[in-house]
Amino acid sequence: GQSLEQPSEVTAVEGAIVQINCTYQTSGFYGLSWYQQHDGGAPTFLSYNGLDGLEETGRFSSFLSRSDSYGYLLLQELQMKDSASYFCAVRDQGDTGRRALTFGSGTRLQVQP
Amino acid sequence: DTEVTQTPKHLVMGMTNKKSLKCEQHMGHRAMYWYKQKAKKPPELMFVYSYEKLSINESVPSRFSPECPNSSLLNLHLHALQPEDSALYLCASSQALASGYNEQFFGPGTRLTVL
Numbered sequence: 001g002q003s004l005e006q007p008s009e010v011t012a013v014e015g016a017i018v019q020i021n022c023t024y025q026t027s028g029f030y031g032l033s034w035y036q037q038h039d040g041g042a043p044t045f046l047s048y049n050g051l052d053g054l055e056e057t058g059r060f061s062s063f064l065s066r067s068d069s070y071g072y073l074l075l076q077e078l079q080m081k082d083s084a085s086y087f088c089a090v091r092d093q094g095d096t097g098r099r100a101l102t103f104g105s106g107t108r109l110q111v112q113p
Numbered sequence: 114d115t116e117v118t119q120t121p122k123h124l125v126m127g128m129t130n131k132k133s134l135k136c137e138q139h140m141g142h143r144a145m146y147w148y149k150q151k152a153k154k155p156p157e158l159m160f161v162y163s164y165e166k167l168s169i170n171e172s173v174p175s176r177f178s179p180e181c182p183n184s185s186l187l188n189l190h191l192h193a194l195q196p197e198d199s200a201l202y203l204c205a206s207s208q209a210l211a212s213g214y215n216e217q218f219f220g221p222g223t224r225l226t227v228l
Contacts, residue, residue, distance in 0.1 A: 033216075042203060042219040042221050043217075043219045045216045045218070087155055091215065100158055100210065102158070103155035
């Protein structure tokens, strides 16, 4: 099976930098993705790491270390609108050979003024 | 058009009712998904259709019945639901069900309440 662990809550102030960690256990790993979901909204894609290293997209960066089964999402220059839940998700082989996403439990980010 | 639409936005139904949720995308995606999400929890995969064929059923009770009439539409038929089935039902699509990078686009969801 597959499991992902991430912190349940993180609080930071506007303008700060925050890192949300994700560790995973899967079979047949095919990459780590990050999704953002505002309260009452739909999840939206933020980033994907298929290989080790850092991917940067504007204020957001994501990192993957496959040898450590670990990744993180880095949010810089935090804004109030970044307050949301952030999910890491893996695409893996699974028990039945499926290749769908499994989501972590989510990290609720609260940005304070 | 990079949008996934879902109707209705809200649905209240009794345990003996039959209702359907609808999902539509016009991005030419060949994989479509149904997820169930409870408050403060991650989306849980229910079904996946790949090229209009059911590819994954995550041991979902038979009171949930998916249907993919064509490559743009996905339905979820509901019958004899239980109050614990109350949740946000999300539809998503992606280019294909394949390994590697495969961004999923989510619809806004249907908020279902079972009385």
